[in-house]
Amino acid sequence: MNALPILIRRELWEHRSLWIAPLVVAGLIVIAAMFPHADIHFDRADVATHKQGAIFALFHSALTIPQFLIISVQLPFYLTDCLYAERKDRSILFWKALPVSDALTVISKFLVAIAIVPLGVYLLTILTDIAATGILAVRFRHSDILRVILRWDTSVWLHTQGIILSALVLAMLWYAPLAAYLLVVSAWAKRNVILWATVPPLVAIILEKIAFGTNYVAVVLGYRLNGIWRPLDLEGRLSGDAATMTVHGTGVGSLAVLENADLWLGLLVAVALIWVTIRIRRHSDDT
Numbered sequence: 001m002n003a004l005p006i007l008i009r010r011e012l013w014e015h016r017s018l019w020i021a022p023l024v025v026a027g028l029i030v031i032a033a034m035f036p037h038a039d040i041h042f043d044r045a046d047v048a049t050h051k052q053g054a055i056f057a058l059f060h061s062a063l064t065i066p067q068f069l070i071i072s073v074q075l076p077f078y079l080t081d082c083l084y085a086e087r088k089d090r091s092i093l094f095w096k097a098l099p100v101s102d103a104l105t106v107i108s109k110f111l112v113a114i115a116i117v118p119l120g121v122y123l124l125t126i127l128t129d130i131a132a133t134g135i136l137a138v139r140f141r142h143s144d145i146l147r148v149i150l151r152w153d154t155s156v157w158l159h160t161q162g163i164i165l166s167a168l169v170l171a172m173l174w175y176a177p178l179a180a181y182l183l184v185v186s187a188w189a190k191r192n193v194i195l196w197a198t199v200p201p202l203v204a205i206i207l208e209k210i211a212f213g214t215n216y217v218a219v220v221l222g223y224r225l226n227g228i229w230r231p232l233d234l235e236g237r238l239s240g241d242a243a244t245m246t247v248h249g250t251g252v253g254s255l256a257v258l259e260n261a262d263l264w265l266g267l268l269v270a271v272a273l274i275w276v277t278i279r280i281r282r283h284s285d286d287t
Contacts, residue, residue: 003100007108008116015078018112022067022121026128029066033132033139054239056153057160061238063132064125064164071121075113079182080193082109083281092284102282106183110274114172114179122168126161160238166254167232174228174257177266180273187280224266231256 012019083106086092095105133152182197189196205218232254257263 003104004108004111007100007105008112011082011109011112012116015082015112018071018074018078018117019120021070021074022124025066025070026124029063029128030131030135033135052151053153053156056151056156057238058235060129060133060157060160061164061234063129064122067121067125067128068118068168071117075117075179076182076197077194079109079113079179080186080197082113083183083186083277084189084193087284092281103278106187106274106278106281110179110183114176118168118172122165125164163234163237167234170232170254170257170263171228173267174224174263176270177273178224180270180277183277184273184280187277187284223262227262228257231260 086095096102137152185197186193201217201221205215205221208214208217
């Protein structure tokens with residue numbers, strides 16, 4: 001009953017950069033808020049209500065970008081290393097001696113990358129946002145910035161957080177097959193895991209272009225890497241008018257993604273690749 005939480009804690013112990021790096025970035029954001037250097041003047045005495053809400057929403061969403069950007073770089077490296085490293089340092093022999101199945105081990109690593117770390121960073125961005133906004137509000141209490149950007153609006157803030165959370169969950173589902181593919185490579189490759197993860201798709205693109213003059217592989221890969229963001233329309237949803245800045249207005253773009261069959265086909269591919277990863281780890285001979 002407690003095996004999966006312990007395995008997840010093991011991943012966070014062994015790969016501390018997964019939570020240390022976002023914490024460092026959050027600390028830097030808060031420190032930067034303490035020493036702002038801004039000289040912004042507004043020509044108009046007042047800003048329209050809908051524009052003010054859009055600026056407020058875009059400002060708070062922008063505060064989340066650095067932390068999500070850092071984990072988008074970290075997680076691919078974690079996925080390519082997590083199963084390879086335990087074979088490289090022979091710690092796999094210790095873990096296989098315990099009453100923990102290969103399936104549970106692989107699933108724990110997959111969950112850490114696709115759910116635990118992203119959701120944990122999302123909660124961290126909320127705390128960072130509140131702390132940085134509070135500090136900036138005090139620092140600019142006599143400035144137009146407080147009136148236009150930093151004036152608190154709970155409904156707009158909840159709307160913004162709802163959009164970010166829904167986009168994050170859908171991104172976790174959308175990128176699941178890519179995460180599972182990296183796990184397969186990590187479980188199979190004997191060395192140079194990053195090369196094995198990146199070279200085959202590049203070779204496939206080049207060979208297809210030379211042999212057939214087409215670029216279907218490149219289109220499919222590009223679609224899987226970026227195809228979720230256009231239907232989500234984050235910028236449009238965040239910059240809507242004040243009447244749409246409600247908690248109930250967060251599901252428009254999300255529904256478009258959920259209705260996309262490619263999302264569900266990708267999840268089926270992810271399940272198949274996780275099964276392959278479990279089989280590879282189960283039958284690998286590292287003795």
